[in-house]
Amino acid sequence: MRRHPDQVAEAPLPGFDVTRPVRLPRKPSKNVGVEAHRKAHRDRLRARFTEGGSDAVPDYELLEMILYRALPRGDTKPLAKALLKQFGDLNHVLAAPPARLKDVTGVGDRVVFELKLMEAVGHRMARARVMKKPILSSWDALLDYCQTAMAHRELEQFRVLFLDRKNVLIADEAQQTGTVDHVPVYPREVVKRALELNASALILVHNHPSGDPTPSQADMDMTNAIRDAAEVLGLVIHDHLIIGKARELSFRAEGYL
Template identity: 80%
Template sequence: MTRLRQRFEEQRLPGFEFDPGTPCRPAMPPAREPERVEDHRKAHRQRLRQRFTEGGAAAVPDYELLEMVLYRAIRRGDTKPLAKRLLKAFGDLNHVLAAAPARLKDVQGVGDAVVFELKLIEAIGHRMARAKVLKKPILSSWDALLDYCQSAMAHRDLEQFRILFLDRKNVLIADEEQQTGTVDHVPVYPREVVKRALELNASALILVHNHPSGDPTPSQADVDMTYAIRDAADVLNIVIHDHLVIGKSATLSFRSEGYL
């Protein structure tokens, strides 16, 4: 009997060879292959591109638009989490594109390549908006001008002062940023404003600056600065058509409010 038991215990079934002294461990599930994960991401990108191609921007929410923008910067991997982190950090797509590079890099996953793509898209958007007003009579393209100023300045973190230079027919001949300041102040020098107008042979100006706080109500310093530029320009027969203060969602016109 003992001999039969020993012979039975020594028999090993095919496929069950193991060392009796080694403790049994539960089998681990095979790790998912990296190639399969990447194939899944490629398929997701292709579906997203197809949905955008067939339905346009209306077919995809902001985070998916941002996902696709990030494809060029992040060739492999999932860009959806980063797109959502950016929107959470800055609030909306406009603020993401307008954010300063240093602030963008505070978001996990943002490097130089991502910053480059975002600022490139921002620059293209500004150029498209400006093309609607450049070399055209401003006073008959006023709504397009306001849209351009909102696009270029409403979401900036610092105050910026820019000047739109017009010729005798009120056609926009130049659009230039003059100064960038702090969150609530930008230095403006009337003499430099008038000097630049003479260099461009401009006959009229529209002054524009933004309020990062979001409230376009002009401060007393804004009013005083406007009058100082107007007085300097009057001497040379240069007209100040307006001073626009750009807020987050509204624009204030000095002329409409009776300041000019």
């Protein structure tokens, strides 16, 4: 297009390119500071744990570190404290059912996965101390394992430990899971499974979510029914353990068996 004779073009000032937009410097993002603070906090926690072990950090900080993998960019401290407030202690957090965990704001599938993974690792470590070993000479380790696996469950679970002729633990199986105060047990299925495994002796174990391991009449009747069925087939019932939150009860030690 032609410029009108009366129009005068204004020359640009030296050093300025009017064809390019001028970009002003951006202000630092607040997220940068937050991320730096979070990373520093995590680094301090890791260093304290590395140098001092588990005794150097309280439960909520252990739980924070467990949650790092599930929430790599999130602030895990408030969630760790919320979980402990909801369930009471670290053991109960790890043992809580997935549905109950998800009732806590901030808990999704990834958090549940990490918590259940840590629970499984703890069980496997305790179990390794008793599997394929003479149980009667490793009794304290057996009690520790039962406490780890069962003391913090919210529902009753019935397990059977199957032993060979040398009283070596050859299998540990959860037979049934029930309600908060009852678990169905079928003596015929227990002895049938013992025969399948070629076991010679059994130890029965179940938990009381109430925390009190005192046996009920139903516990007594169930134990006697299994003992009677086992004796017919030449199987020995060494004991029936009831696991409470702080202690366990042995039918054998209490004279019930």
